[in-house]
Amino acid sequence: MEISIIIDLFLLLAAAFYLLVHFGLIAGLKRLNDSINYEHPFVSIIVAARNEEKNICQLLQCLSNQTYSHYEVIIINDRSTDKTAQLVADFEKNCSNITHIDIKSLQNDMPAKKNALRAGIEISKGEILCFTDADCFPTTKWVEELVKSFEPDVGLVAGYSPYQIPNSQTSKAGFFNKLLSKFISYEEFRAAIWAAGSIGWNIGWLCTGRNLAYRRKVYDEVNGFEKIKMSISGDDDLFLQLVRRQTVWKINYVKTRESFVLTVPPMSFWSFVEQRKRHFSAAKFFTLPMMFFFFCYHFSNLLLLVSPFLFLMNILTLPITIAVFLAKLLSDIVLFKYSSRTFEASNFHHSFILMEALYILYNSLIGPLGFFRKFAWKQS
Numbered sequence: 275m276e277i278s279i280i281i282d283l284f285l286l287l288a289a290a291f292y293l294l295v296h297f298g299l300i301a302g303l304k305r306l307n308d309s310i311n312y313e314h315p316f317v318s319i320i321v322a323a324r325n326e327e328k329n330i331c332q333l334l335q336c337l338s339n340q341t342y343s344h345y346e347v348i349i350i351n352d353r354s355t356d357k358t359a360q361l362v363a364d365f366e367k368n369c370s371n372i373t374h375i376d377i378k379s380l381q382n383d384m385p386a387k388k389n390a391l392r393a394g395i396e397i398s399k400g401e402i403l404c405f406t407d408a409d410c411f412p413t414t415k416w417v418e419e420l421v422k423s424f425e426p427d428v429g430l431v432a433g434y435s436p437y438q439i440p441n442s443q444t445s446k447a448g449f450f451n452k453l454l455s456k457f458i459s460y461e462e463f464r465a466a467i468w469a470a471g472s473i474g475w476n477i478g479w480l481c482t483g484r485n486l487a488y489r490r491k492v493y494d495e496v497n498g499f500e501k502i503k504m505s506i507s508g509d510d511d512l513f514l515q516l517v518r519r520q521t522v523w524k525i526n527y528v529k530t531r532e533s534f535v536l537t538v539p540p541m542s543f544w545s546f547v548e549q550r551k552r553h554f555s556a557a558k559f560f561t562l563p564m565m566f567f568f569f570c571y572h573f574s575n576l577l578l579l580v581s582p583f584l585f586l587m588n589i590l591t592l593p594i595t596i597a598v599f600l601a602k603l604l605s606d607i608v609l610f611k612y613s614s615r616t617f618e619a620s621n622f623h624h625s626f627i628l629m630e631a632l633y634i635l636y637n638s639l640i641g642p643l644g645f646f647r648k649f650a651w652k653q654s
Contacts (some may be wrong), residue, residue: 282594283613288574289598290486295571296605299467300612306527309423316347317417317487318400322390323408327357327589328417329538330408334365334372342417348398349374349408350390358408364368373397385506387400395493402488405509410487411538412434419533420487424644429492430514434466434617438536450543455621458539461636467613473527479564484508485535488517495521497584508556515560519562526636547640554641578602579634601648606630 319337323330330349337347351359351374362374375397377390384392395403404420406412410639413419452466465480473478502512517523540546557565578598585595610626613619622629 278589278591281584281589282591283555283576284599285584285590285594288577289601291570292574293601296609299471300609301468302471302477303612304614305474306470308530309425309428309526309528311422311424311426311428313421313424314344315401315424316399317342317402317404317421318395318398319347319404319417320350320355320391320394320398320404321348321406321408322350322352322387322394322486323354323362324352324386324390325354325358326408327361328409330358330361331365332409332411333406334362334369336410336412336414336416338365338372339414340368340412340417340483342421343418345404346399347372348394350377350394350588351375352377352386353379354391354483366434366621376651378498380527384499384503387506388509391509392499395498397489398490401490403490403493404488405483406435406486406535407484407537410484410535411438412535415532416535419528421528423528424487424489425524425526427524428526429521430478430488430517431486431526431528432469432481432510432514433528433533433535434470434485435462435482435535435537436535436617437462437539438467454543454546455539456622456625457629457632458634460619460625461633463617463619463622463632464611466617469628470529470616473525476524478514478525479511481510481514484537485533486510488522492517492523494520495523496623503557505556505559507552508559511556515564528626529616550636557641572634572641575602575634576638580632585598585628592636592639596615 276422321333321337326333334347347369349362349372351362357601359374359376362372366372366374375393377393380386380389382389391405402421402424404417420431420433439457465482469482470479473481496513496516499509499513501516505512514525518525540549557568560568579602581590581595581599581602584590585592607626608632610622614622
């Protein structure tokens, strides 16, 4: 068999796999149903904060204004060197359901953020544990919407956390920074598609710790973070996968707009790269089949994007080039259209093609850094 025929067949196989994944994600999104839980359990909102004096007051204001009435807020001040501890203490004086603890040093082999979260969980009283980050801004109905999704057999609920680009930052930014801000938002949107689509199939691969909740029973059943302490990251993705593999609890995804948790984007390209390296690092501890699946998807995506260049280099035939490139383009559009309705994300329509091309480069160039480069949480 000629090498050109083998390459053509390989590209067709990549296109078929890519189509199957996209339509599988769409089907998973369609399988998500709005849940209604009539119970009213006590909830503990737990936030690890390190040097967050710029954001902590706005977060505390959001958390103190929740429509859900039966909850507490625990802020873990993790060795901050700025005014974070003082700001939390001042806010605590006027809100009886807000408390904080201070971590002075790391005394065990648990990574910094997991260590902080564990300390908060240990003193919490809630049947449901809700998590977000110190630079996030939940809606007033955030807790209420999460609790609704905890049907009796549901142990963990994940949600969407889009980036909110401040108008002042956008108006003053140059072309590159505006493009970066747009892409950061798009990449998070893409991550939400993966999270929600897989959870719709009761698989559960990914989630974000900025919008996450689970039962205390679940935390105790998997022995907390002990089995995933080898990763500096992963208090979200790896924990979700642990729950899926080692318990019988179901996992749910809440997609109502009231459940969204807005967050501040990284302020520069390099801070974005450092953040994403940390996120990607958890993938080192995914199962081998999962790692192989994601490699095949992103490699197929890259191949299909460059198929016109392969044709110009006389590597692909014209009919195959047209077929595989159109397969990619059409499946991208269908997935994007359906997902944008699901998450009410209409701000990418005019730049979708460019964002998708950048998404491929991002996964090809930045993604591998998480496997090889070292980093720390909040400069721990």
